[in-house]
Amino acid sequence: MTKYLISFPSDAMVLTAEEFPAVVAESHAVIAEAKAAGVYVFGGGIDEEVPPVLVAADGSVSSETYAGSVLTGGFTVLELPTREDAVEWARRIAVACRCPQELREFGYDPDS
DSSP, rough: OOOEEEEEEEGGGGOTTTTHHHHHHHHHHHHHHHHHTTOEEEEOOOOHHHHHEETTSSSSEESSSOOOOOOOSSEEEEEEEEEHHHHHHHHHHHHHSOOOEEEOOOOOOOOO
16 A cells, blocks of 8 residues: 655644634544544644754754755645545545645655
């Protein structure tokens, strides 16, 4: 099966304070369904309070990151039999989160 990344940048989720609890509950419900279906691999939200760092091959750490590299918001990795299944799960997450989701496919790696 193929692994898929379903994600959104934090700016895409525009909610009122009143909407937020329902979105949390509904998005957690979709993730619980993915877990129950055995397709959930990993997911979470990027902690935007912690700045990213770049770690070089020599182990040095700098506050610079790759140009254009901005990662915010939330993501879910699911392992699914078809792209159509991935689109359906992305749709379900989009409904729960009240914002569109990007869908990307991981390249096959027999060791992962």
